[in-house]
Amino acid sequence: MTGTAQTAAAAASAPGGPPGRWEADARARAARLEALLGDPYEPANPHGLRALFDADGRRTPPPDTEALLDEEGWAAEFVPAAYGGRLTRADLLARALRPVFRRDVALGFGHGITSMFATGAVWAAGDERLRHEVAALLLGGGRATILHHELAHANAILRDEFTARPAPGGGHRLYGRKDVVINASRADAHVVYARTDAARGPRSHSVFLLDPARAAPGTMRHLPRVETSGMRGALFSGLEFEGRAVPGDTLVGGLGDGVALALRTFQVNRSVICGVVTAAADTVLHSAVRAATTGRAGPVARRWHKPLTGVFADLLACDAMATVALRALGLLPGRAHVCAAAVKYVVPDLLREDLEELAAVLGGRGYDLDSPEYGALDKLVRDLPVAGLGHAGTASCQAVIVPQLRTLAETAWFAEEEPPPELFRPGAELPALDFRTLGIAGGGDFMAASLAGSAARLAAGRAVGGQIGALAELAEAFVAELRALRETCRTLPPYGSRGLADPAVCVLSDRYSLLVGAAAVLGVWEGQDGTDPFLADPAWAVLALSRLGARLGVPVPDLPDGCVRQVLDELIRRYRSGLGCDLDATVLAQ
Amino acid sequence: MDPLTDTGTVDTDRISEPVHVGGPDGPWQRVREDMRARGNATVFTTWGEWLGTAVTDPGLRPLLGRDWQRYRRTTDPLIRYRFVTSRLVTKFTAAAALDTRATDLNLAYKIGGRPYLRGLDQVDISLTHTDDLIAVGVSRNGRIGVDAEPAGRPMSFDLLHGHMCSPAERAELERMPPEQRSAALLRLWTLKEAYTKAIGQGLRLGFTEFGFGGGGETGLLTPGGRPASRGEWAFGTHRVLGRYLLSVACHDAGLDTSRDTAAGSMLDEGLMSAVAGLLDAGPPDGPAPGPGT
Numbered sequence: 001m002t003g004t005a006q007t008a009a010a011a012a013s014a015p016g017g018p019p020g021r022w023e024a025d026a027r028a029r030a031a032r033l034e035a036l037l038g039d040p041y042e043p044a045n046p047h048g049l050r051a052l053f054d055a056d057g058r059r060t061p062p063p064d065t066e067a068l069l070d071e072e073g074w075a076a077e078f079v080p081a082a083y084g085g086r087l088t089r090a091d092l093l094a095r096a097l098r099p100v101f102r103r104d105v106a107l108g109f110g111h112g113i114t115s116m117f118a119t120g121a122v123w124a125a126g127d128e129r130l131r132h133e134v135a136a137l138l139l140g141g142g143r144a145t146i147l148h149h150e151l152a153h154a155n156a157i158l159r160d161e162f163t164a165r166p167a168p169g170g171g172h173r174l175y176g177r178k179d180v181v182i183n184a185s186r187a188d189a190h191v192v193y194a195r196t197d198a199a200r201g202p203r204s205h206s207v208f209l210l211d212p213a214r215a216a217p218g219t220m221r222h223l224p225r226v227e228t229s230g231m232r233g234a235l236f237s238g239l240e241f242e243g244r245a246v247p248g249d250t251l252v253g254g255l256g257d258g259v260a261l262a263l264r265t266f267q268v269n270r271s272v273i274c275g276v277v278t279a280a281a282d283t284v285l286h287s288a289v290r291a292a293t294t295g296r297a298g299p300v301a302r303r304w305h306k307p308l309t310g311v312f313a314d315l316l317a318c319d320a321m322a323t324v325a326l327r328a329l330g331l332l333p334g335r336a337h338v339c340a341a342a343v344k345y346v347v348p349d350l351l352r353e354d355l356e357e358l359a360a361v362l363g364g365r366g367y368d369l370d371s372p373e374y375g376a377l378d379k380l381v382r383d384l385p386v387a388g389l390g391h392a393g394t395a396s397c398q399a400v401i402v403p404q405l406r407t408l409a410e411t412a413w414f415a416e417e418e419p420p421p422e423l424f425r426p427g428a429e430l431p432a433l434d435f436r437t438l439g440i441a442g443g444g445d446f447m448a449a450s451l452a453g454s455a456a457r458l459a460a461g462r463a464v465g466g467q468i469g470a471l472a473e474l475a476e477a478f479v480a481e482l483r484a485l486r487e488t489c490r491t492l493p494p495y496g497s498r499g500l501a502d503p504a505v506c507v508l509s510d511r512y513s514l515l516v517g518a519a520a521v522l523g524v525w526e527g528q529d530g531t532d533p534f535l536a537d538p539a540w541a542v543l544a545l546s547r548l549g550a551r552l553g554v555p556v557p558d559l560p561d562g563c564v565r566q567v568l569d570e571l572i573r574r575y576r577s578g579l580g581c582d583l584d585a586t587v588l589a590q
Numbered sequence: 591m592d593p594l595t596d597t598g599t600v601d602t603d604r605i606s607e608p609v610h611v612g613g614p615d616g617p618w619q620r621v622r623e624d625m626r627a628r629g630n631a632t633v634f635t636t637w638g639e640w641l642g643t644a645v646t647d648p649g650l651r652p653l654l655g656r657d658w659q660r661y662r663r664t665t666d667p668l669i670r671y672r673f674v675t676s677r678l679v680t681k682f683t684a685a686a687a688l689d690t691r692a693t694d695l696n697l698a699y700k701i702g703g704r705p706y707l708r709g710l711d712q713v714d715i716s717l718t719h720t721d722d723l724i725a726v727g728v729s730r731n732g733r734i735g736v737d738a739e740p741a742g743r744p745m746s747f748d749l750l751h752g753h754m755c756s757p758a759e760r761a762e763l764e765r766m767p768p769e770q771r772s773a774a775l776l777r778l779w780t781l782k783e784a785y786t787k788a789i790g791q792g793l794r795l796g797f798t799e800f801g802f803g804g805g806g807e808t809g810l811l812t813p814g815g816r817p818a819s820r821g822e823w824a825f826g827t828h829r830v831l832g833r834y835l836l837s838v839a840c841h842d843a844g845l846d847t848s849r850d851t852a853a854g855s856m857l858d859e860g861l862m863s864a865v866a867g868l869l870d871a872g873p874p875d876g877p878a879p880g881p882g883t
Binding site for chain 2: 149151152153154155156157159180200201202204205228229230259260262263303307310349353356357359360363364367368369378382385386389390391392394395396398399400402403404407439440441442443495500501502503504506507508509510511547550551553
């Protein structure tokens with residue numbers, strides 16, 4: 001056999017099939033699930049929005065749709081292909097999950113990705129036995145949940161934590177209580193981030209994989225259901241441990257690896273969340289377009305052009321940011337963390353504002369809470385904070401960015417090479433997501449390099465004027481902001497001094513995160529091969545970057561003629577043809 | 591019931607009573623207590639009380655930050671001083687809630703014009719002024735909106751109801767003795783302003799598209815008069831300084847946020863130290879592959 005043939009044979013027999021097929025397969029699975037879930041607006045559809053809103057109102061997971069997902073073996077999406085599942089690339093995972101999230105964020109969390117968030121630590125650092133155990137559990141229809149450790153400014157979900165104390169004769173015993181844990185009552189595995197060292201610092205916690213069925217009587221207690229105002233159908237309840245035995249072979253990674261494992265796996269969770277909640281906001285945008293067009297013979301009223309096109313541009317920008325972060329996890333796993341943290345910092349906040357803009361378009365219809373046509377706004381307004389974890393979620397992203405700013409300013413910005421173009425190019429083959437290779441802080445910043453590269457390539461366009469000129473001007477404004485940020489960040493105190501608790505540093509991490517968002521938009525626009533003429537055209541990117549620029553407070557040029565019109569026409573076209581407002585223009589069930 | 595009694599239309603369990611703060615030196619204790627107890631606080635003052643600080647503080651430029659240029663460009667002295675005072679009151683109120691210095695805060699504006707504190711999303715803020723009154727709301731539970739009007743401002747039912755009343759509100763006002771309608775309309779106006787400011791939309795969201803009940807009923811209603819939310823919103827209308835009506839709208843996103851909103855404690859030490867510890871580790875190749883590779 002020749003070398004090439006050997007490679008081809010190896011690729012064909014690779015878990016999950018040949019890498020060239022991964023994308024097509026994931027898209028086919030997503031299309032199949034979309035079709036199975038059916039028309040969201042059909043009142044008789046058991047998986048339609050009426051049924052999902054009804055389950056939300058009853059504070060229960062939707063039984064028919066959970067059963068459908070089980071039949072489809074949805075949990076296999078979270079198990080790496082090498083262990084018998086379907087997980088290959090993180091960006092494809094998000095795409096495969098979107099049909100569910102487009103309809104119900106709480107179902108997506110409650111039925112699905114919580115298991116992935118929990119088991120990430122096992123894929124990152126568990127030994128072969130633990131990996132096979134978890135794969136068998138999930139592929140057999142089981143669930144895992146994550147028992148987070150407490151983070152600064154914790155809300156109910158992140159509050160309180162467990163402590164594992166060394167037990168006589170080896171192993172540990174687990175103590176403590178947490179009141180708000182998703183799926184605590186029905187999980188078949190608990191992934192516990194338990195404190196194993198009283199000292200605060202990077203080695204304070206360890207991860208254990210525990211089987212609730214094996215807790216000795218009296219050492220584990222289920223606490224009552226907690227009713228939340230967001231994700232009302234998700235099952236949150238508490239757990240209390242009183243000396244529960246933690247055998248040595250349940251340790252995931254090494255003793256004291258907990259914080260590092262949280263950081264390494266959070267970047268996957270953060271990127272996936274951004275990728276899927278953006279799809280949920282798409283449903284609200286569709287309902288707003290419906291409100292703005294229903295019963296009107298003429299064109300959409302002029303006052304709605306700005307919010308509708310602005311939100312559409314934001315959703316494309318959020319998809320660009322999430323997609324780049326997700327692709328980086330496979331392509332640049334040692335360096336993707338700061339990008340993922342910045343993206344997670346930006347996306348939920350952007351979407352929250354977008355929902356408010358859409359509330360104005362929806363007007364009184366937005367209060368039609370149970371209607372499949374218009375009720376998605378109210379539900380997502382309630383579900384989104386739970387998905388993004390609010391301030392505690394953003395603060396944990398800032399905690400990743402802030403200690404890196406000085407180093408990035410000194411060594412990376414305007415010095416580092418640009419990332420491989422595959423990061424942005426649709427359809428490019430990428431390596432599989434391998435949790436074991438995910439890093440925490442590499443000291444590099446490929447997004448800043450990409451921003452500077454995009455601006456340099458666009459610079460000649462400034463003289464051209466029009467949309468390309470505006471795009472070039474915007475790119476230069478973001479680069480100027482990066483230069484200003486570099487000057488400020490170079491003067492930051494080194495880590496370890498009290499200086500980094502200064503609120504002014506949080507201001508810098510906010511500015512930095514918006515620059516990463518702008519870099520993603522520019523990179524994705526540049527990566528277009530012309531297959532989609534709308535995405536290849538600068539209008540959406542100009543609009544998205546103008547809005548990011550306004551948020552950042554940098555000089556923003558006037559929108560060129562035709563920009564809003566082009567984006568509006570595409571939005572109406574997609575709405576009328578049943579296409580999603582994402583980069584893929586996904587075909588929606590109708 | 592008189593819809594304008596001081597506590598008749600306030601959800602007192604969820605909305606803190608507005609507190610008068612006479613200058614940068616406070617008193618700020620009530621703001622901290624209200625933030626802890628109910629998660630929101632509202633401060634009111636008159637711009638004359640803060641004027642001394644506004645015109646003499648040598649640190650005014652850093653205090654105003656990116657608002658400095660706007661301040662310098664404004665030529666009308668009344669508008670100028672009111673502008674600078676309202677920004678100072680906002681920053682000092684936020685600083686009290688965040689246990690930090692006002693100069694450390696970056697007051698920025700979202701696309702629709704809503705003010706926020708860049709990088710510090712543990713609190714939302716809102717600002718209003720009318721005549722010589724300035725009021726600032728701050729909340730850790732979710733969005734907050736405040737709006738004030740002179741309490742005696744006449745509101746013509748005939749002229750205004752088509753612009754600002756939902757069908758249910760109109761029906762209720764029509765049942766009311768005509769002499770009470772102006773006051774009831776003014777209350778509705780401030781509530782509607784407070785709510786639409788809370789969601790960052792202002793008048794972009796039509797005032798006839800949602801409503802409020804009269805009397806003690808302060809929940810958000812659909813145009814037809816049914817409940818329009820599931821209890822996430824709380825509202826209050828207060829009379830302050832004896833001559834202004836001040837309405838507050840507070841959203842609770844339901845996360846049961848931390849009572850600790852201090853800017854200095856928000857970055858998790860464990861996460862920060864784990865990241866910082868790796869920065870000296872060398873080139874960005876990622877960690878060594880784990881078992882099984």
